[in-house]
Amino acid sequence: MKLKGHTAIITGAASGIGAQSAIRLAIEGADLVLIDLNSCSKTIDSIQAVRPEATVMECLGDIRDPEFVKAAVARASDSFGELHILVNNAGTCGRLGIDNTPLEIWDRDMDTNVKAAFLFMQAVVYPHMVEQNYGRIINISSISGLNGGVTSGDGANGRSGPAYAASKGAVIALTKWAAKELGVFDITCNSVAPGATETGITSGVPYDVSQQAIKRMGTTADIAEAVLYFALPESGYTTGQVLKVDGGYSFG
Numbered sequence: 125m126k127l128k129g130h131t132a133i134i135t136g137a138a139s140g141i142g143a144q145s146a147i148r149l150a151i152e153g154a155d156l157v158l159i160d161l162n163s164c165s166k167t168i169d170s171i172q173a174v175r176p177e178a179t180v181m182e183c184l185g186d187i188r189d190p191e192f193v194k195a196a197v198a199r200a201s202d203s204f205g206e207l208h209i210l211v212n213n214a215g216t217c218g219r220l221g222i223d224n225t226p227l228e229i230w231d232r233d234m235d236t237n238v239k240a241a242f243l244f245m246q247a248v249v250y251p252h253m254v255e256q257n258y259g260r261i262i263n264i265s266s267i268s269g270l271n272g273g274v275t276s277g278d279g280a281n282g283r284s285g286p287a288y289a290a291s292k293g294a295v296i297a298l299t300k301w302a303a304k305e306l307g308v309f310d311i312t313c314n315s316v317a318p319g320a321t322e323t324g325i326t327s328g329v330p331y332d333v334s335q336q337a338i339k340r341m342g343t344t345a346d347i348a349e350a351v352l353y354f355a356l357p358e359s360g361y362t363t364g365q366v367l368k369v370d371g372g373y374s375f376g
């Protein structure tokens with residue numbers, strides 16, 4: 125129960141990596157603010173099954189909307205007081221090429237994956253984490269943000285698209301920028317970069333895991349464990365880092 129008394133805001137908490145991270149942080153004692161476009165009822169049921177006394181708030185809305193982000197953080201602060209952990213996890217992934225990616229998909233992926241992370245950092249860091257002189261920010265990027273887009277077994281059709289790769293690269297740069305700014309307040313900012321992981325985003329996309337040292341897709345539990353590490357008070361001397369959780373797909 126290393127996170128007892130800590131409150132965590134998690135975006136994209138209705139499914140996949142966000143849901144599993146919420147459950148993992150709850151097991152460790154955190155109270156949760158679950159944010160998503162879609163109902164988080166399944167996540168809430170799972171949290172209550174493993175830790176019935178956890179306090180959980182659900183905020184439904186579009187994280188690309190600055191007014192929604194401000195209102196969600198205000199609700200969280202009114203209910204919980206201090207806000208200790210922010211997990212910017214929600215994401216979308218277009219899979220078309222440069223030639224045929226519509227501007228709507230470019231904007232959707234850039235706004236969901238990087239603008240929303242910036243908006244939440246603005247709303248949560250100042251004044252909450254700075255006033256507390258404490259915070260843990262975890263931004264979920266992707267190995268696509270490091271290597272320009274993972275090619276799946278479906279060839280060009282399965283490769284994550286240019287907006288996805290660019291947005292995840294931007295998330296990594298934003299993480300490092302914030303880490304430099306915020307270390308003085310005992311606020312860390314790190315990124316988890318998953319490889320191919322079994323969730324809705326990869327559903328129906330055949331990944332060739334034979335190139336990985338560990339020859340299987342990642343699970344949401346694999347990723348949630350890395351999120352937990354960066355959320356703990358004990359990880360306070362680690363900031364600006366990108367932890368690849370990809371079964372040994374990439375080295376260096």
Ligand SMILES: NC(=O)c1ccc[n+]([C@@H]2O[C@H](COP(=O)([O-])OP(=O)(O)OC[C@H]3O[C@@H](n4cnc5c(N)ncnc54)[C@H](O)[C@@H]3O)[C@@H](O)[C@H]2O)c1
Nearest residue numbers: 136139140141160161186187214215266318320321323324
């Ligand atoms: N699954 C993978 O292989 C993989 C690999 C690398 C990185 N990631 C990253 O992990 C994160 C989580 O994705 P996942 O794989 O769990 O997929 P997922 O589709 O299961 O979860 C994404 C969640 O984000 C929510 N969401 C999307 N747009 C939103 C918006 N505008 N406002 C509010 N909520 C919104 C969705 O409703 C969904 O619940 C994403 O940032 C994704 O890019 C996933």
